[in-house]
Amino acid sequence: MIDEALRVFKDLDSKDFRILTGIETGMKHFEWVPMEELNKYTRLPFEKLEYKLKKLVKNKLVVRNTQPYEGFQIYFEGYDVLALNAFVKRKSISAIGDEVGVGKESVIYEAILPPELAIGEPVPVVIKFHREGRTSFKQIKRVREHLGEREHFSWIYAARLAAQREYDIMTTLYPEVSIPKPFDHNRHAIVMELAKGSLLSKTKLIDPEWYLDEILKQVKITYSLGVIHADLSEYNIFVSEDGVQLIDWPQYVTPEHPHADEILERDVSNVLTHFFRKYGIKRELDETIREIKRQAGKNTEDIKEGTESGTSRGIEEGELEEALEEGFEEDIEEDIFQEEDFEAEKFEAENFEAEEFEVEEFGTEEFEAEKFGTEEIEAGKIEAEDRKVQDFKKAASEKETSDKE
Ligand SMILES: Nc1ncnc2c1ncn2[C@@H]1O[C@H](COP(=O)(O)OP(=O)(O)O)[C@@H](O)[C@H]1O
Ligand SMILES: [Mg+2]
Numbered sequence: 387m388i389d390e391a392l393r394v395f396k397d398l399d400s401k402d403f404r405i406l407t408g409i410e411t412g413m414k415h416f417e418w419v420p421m422e423e424l425n426k427y428t429r430l431p432f433e434k435l436e437y438k439l440k441k442l443v444k445n446k447l448v449v450r451n452t453q454p455y456e457g458f459q460i461y462f463e464g465y466d467v468l469a470l471n472a473f474v475k476r477k478s479i480s481a482i483g484d485e486v487g488v489g490k491e492s493v494i495y496e497a498i499l500p501p502e503l504a505i506g507e508p509v510p511v512v513i514k515f516h517r518e519g520r521t522s523f524k525q526i527k528r529v530r531e532h533l534g535e536r537e538h539f540s541w542i543y544a545a546r547l548a549a550q551r552e553y554d555i556m557t558t559l560y561p562e563v564s565i566p567k568p569f570d571h572n573r574h575a576i577v578m579e580l581a582k583g584s585l586l587s588k589t590k591l592i593d594p595e596w597y598l599d600e601i602l603k604q605v606k607i608t609y610s611l612g613v614i615h616a617d618l619s620e621y622n623i624f625v626s627e628d629g630v631q632l633i634d635w636p637q638y639v640t641p642e643h644p645h646a647d648e649i650l651e652r653d654v655s656n657v658l659t660h661f662f663r664k665y666g667i668k669r670e671l672d673e674t675i676r677e678i679k680r681q682a683g684k685n686t687e688d689i690k691e692g693t694e695s696g697t698s699r700g701i702e703e704g705e706l707e708e709a710l711e712e713g714f715e716e717d718i719e720e721d722i723f724q725e726e727d728f729e730a731e732k733f734e735a736e737n738f739e740a741e742e743f744e745v746e747e748f749g750t751e752e753f754e755a756e757k758f759g760t761e762e763i764e765a766g767k768i769e770a771e772d773r774k775v776q777d778f779k780k781a782a783s784e785k786e787t788s789d790k791e
Contacts, residue, residue, distance in 0.1 A: 391463035392482060392495075394445040395470055404428045405438055406468050407718055409448055409460045410542070414714075417538040418457025465542065466515050469575035472717065473497075478570035478577050479511065486580075489634065491518050491548070496580065499569060510580040511569060516552075516636070518574075519544035545574035550713060552576060552636035555613060563608050564631050573717055581633055583626025586660070591625065594665040600630045601657055602674065608632070610682040614639050614646060618653035620660040651675060 408427035412419030424435055439458065442448045447464035451457050473479045483496035492514050499509040519541020553571035556578065560567055566579035583589070591597050601623060608615060615622070615638055622634040639649055654674055661667040 389485070390446060391466045392470075394447065395467050398467060398471075401428065401430060401434075402438060402442060403468065403471055405430070405435070405442065406447065406460060406464050409458050410465070410468065411714075411718055413459060413539050413542065416457060418451045418455065418459060420455060420457045424458070459538070460542075462515075462517065462519075462541070462545075465545075465574060468717075469515070469573040470513070472572040473513070473570060473575070473577055476570065476572075479513065480508070482513065486512060491636075492516050497577065499577070511577050512566075512580050514549075514552075514576045514578065516545040516549045516574040516576075518548040518636075542574070546713070548636040549574045549576055551638075552634075555635050555638050559608065559611060559613060559635075562611060564604050564629060565635070566631055566633060581624040581631045582628055583624050583631075585621060586623040586625050586630075587620035589625050591665070594661055594667060597625055597630060598657070598661045598667060598669070601632075602654070602678065604630060604632055605654060605657075606678045606681050609641070609650070609678055612640050614641065614643070614650050615653050616649050619656040623657075650678070654678065 405424060405428055408424045409419045411427070412423050416423065421432065421435065424430075424439075425432055428435065430438070439448065439450070442464070443450050443458075446461060447467060448458050448460050451459070470479075470482070477500055479497040480500040481498040483498070485493065486496045487494040495513045495515070497511050497513050499511045501508050549571060553568055553576050556565055556568035556576075559565055566581045568576060568578045570577040586597075586601075605615070605618070615632060615635065617634055617637050618632065622632060624631040624633060639646060641650075643649065651671065655671055658669050658671060658674065661669070
């Protein structure tokens with residue numbers, strides 16, 4: 387399905403992105419975002435809007451509802467292209483490749499991170515598009531409670547919350563814990579390093595004892611940083627000649643969690659069971675757990691000596707949700723500034739009434755008119771960013787052509 391979204395990505399222009407952002411923003415308040423809102427938000431005449439929306443519906447990026455009133459919602463795929471657009475514009479990726487994994491709650495694509503200052507080698511990365519709202523009832527339940535009336539918004543919120551949670555914890559753990567390096571985050575998506583090697587579940591190890599020790603070592607370091615993975619198994623561990631990398635972090639907990647001990651036990655038990663079943667290696671669960679906890683204190687000291695960021699930083703959920711709300715505004719604001727044919731003078735001349743807009747549609751705290759300040763918009767920069775997008779689109783379309791051949 388996302389393949390379809392990627393295919394249409396290169397045909398989207400700034401107005402499409404603005405419409406999509408308009409629907410995204412509008413969904414905070416409307417179950418179905420009405421045409422009038424989109425007209426105000428995008429400043430596109432109804433006819434043009436109608437035409438563009440038809441295409442977006444056809445490409446399955448948005449969905450139209452006609453009863454009890456006409457309105458629009460964004461699909462996951464529409465959301466994907468918004469995140470993708472942000473990554474391209476920020477130069478966090480310069481090309482996207484094939485799907486490399488589908489998880490319970492995500493879709494993963496290979497991509498390329500351009501080298502810094504155009505020197506050096508491009509870095510292979512993946513984009514993880516979270517899909518929590520679609521599948522995870524637990525997540526959704528909590529999110530629904532939090533959202534109340536805005537239940538229709540819950541999947542966007544759940545996926546976004548999961549991505550933010552995962553990105554935050556990855557930046558906390560990296561590089562002390564062996565995980566793919568996190569590079570960027572937007573909406574429900576994360577750009578991270580391509581993990582080395584292959585999944586433990588799909589690999590036959592020649593020296594399993596060594597890998598088991600490596601995994602338990604990472605669990606220890608993680609624990610000493612005040613984090614428990616909470617979904618550890620052979621499906622979330624990569625193994626390569628260099629060692630191991632743990633992936634898939636959004637559900638992590640801290641040792642203060644009421645079920646922290648059980649969760650840690652389950653993690654370790656999953657790993658031990660895998661090594662017992664596949665390689666006949668026997669390790670006592672209780673003894674292994676004791677070892678992890680005993681060494682955790684010692685590790686903390688070692689890490690503190692070795693690095694500066696070795697302190698544990700548990701993330702409070704309330705804090706996170708607050709940050710998430712702010713994140714929304716940032717993402718959207720960024721989209722607006724980076725618009726392709728966004729002309730500052732025109733913007734002003736068209737008699738765009740900031741205050742009215744603010745009050746009528748989005749509420750002051752959510753949509754700050756000051757942020758539209760024209761002095762912040764540098765035409766040159768926007769043009770340069772655009773060229774980048776065009777290059778990307780060109781590359782994507784060349785890829786498509788060569789794929790067909
Ligand atoms: N950094 C990565 N590098 C390579 N493959 C990855 C990476 N992250 C995820 N994958 C692949 O995508 C699958 C799903 O990702 P994961 O983070 O485990 O999400 P989920 O919560 O959906 O299980 C993994 O099993 C793996 O095959
Ligand atoms: Mg997984």
